[in-house]
Amino acid sequence: MKSSLHLTRGGSVRHLRRVASLKLAEMSGGGTWPQCAQALCIPWNTAQHSLKTLKEKLKPHHLWPALGQSVETLARHLDCGTQRIDYQHRRATLQRWRLPDAHWRELSDGLGHFQQGTTSPSNAAATVLIWAEVTQGDHLHSPLLSSLREAGHNTHQLVASINQLRTPANRKGTKRELLHRIEAYAGRLGATCDPTSVTIPPDHDASPL
Structure with a gap:
């Protein structure tokens, strides 16, 4: 994921965090992405903008699947944690x-x-x-x-x-x-x-x- 992180430094870091949060919410609770955005208190139009921006940056470099894999790795790491913050x-x-x-x-x-x-x-x-x-x-x-x-x-x-x-x-x-x-x-x-x-x-x- 190093290449994708390099692409998203600067102004796009916020988009990366939003999309990763949406994916984690989808993995843990299911539901549509608008429902996940609502659960995370992210306005859906803001979430859509982040999804569009990140896809435009990652897809030309074939890194969109790598984002999903990284989020899955993060989810497994969180599952192993003994202390979690709500x-x-x-x-x-x-x-x-x-x-x-x-x-x-x-x-x-x-x-x-x-x-x-x-x-x-x-x-x-x-x-x-x-x-x-x-x-x-x-x-x-x-x-x-x-x-x-x-x-x-x-x-x-x-x-x-x-x-x-x-x-x-x-x-x-x-x-x-x-x-x-x-x-x-x-x-x-x-x-x-x-x-x-x-x-x-x-x-x-x-x-x-």
Whole structure:
């Protein structure tokens, strides 16, 4: 699968993850791909776009079957695992979660210059990044961004802010420190969401700090 992974570096990594998730859902639960997309909280039009994009990249190189084989190998590896995370449960738990203002102040403490500029890191950007890390979900379809779109709000600046933090070239200095803090926070929050831990209500402000 090395060749196919090489083809899908950059902007297409997201498509690879979506399609692999769809295939895993199909293998484990059956059903149509639209049903699998619904179970994974992926809009069907988004799933279709990823399928089309990935097929266009892989089929000319005869790598589409290799993707299926790789997913089957991954499924066997997951079957052998003794510890599994229920990401669907995490997504349900965090459906209405937002990063408390006090926690954002702690995460950004000492990084005051981030308060400048329309695309500077913000509480909202951190909320989306933490949700994506905890749930391994697509940040573009996080509950916060989805609710803003449904309410008719423009999300371009927020998405640009998130993308600036996610860009590898920007992972340095204070931005790298902020990402480290966000990842650590997400790790603690994720542990509180799992069924073996004390489950937090979906509308509760979790306090992993």
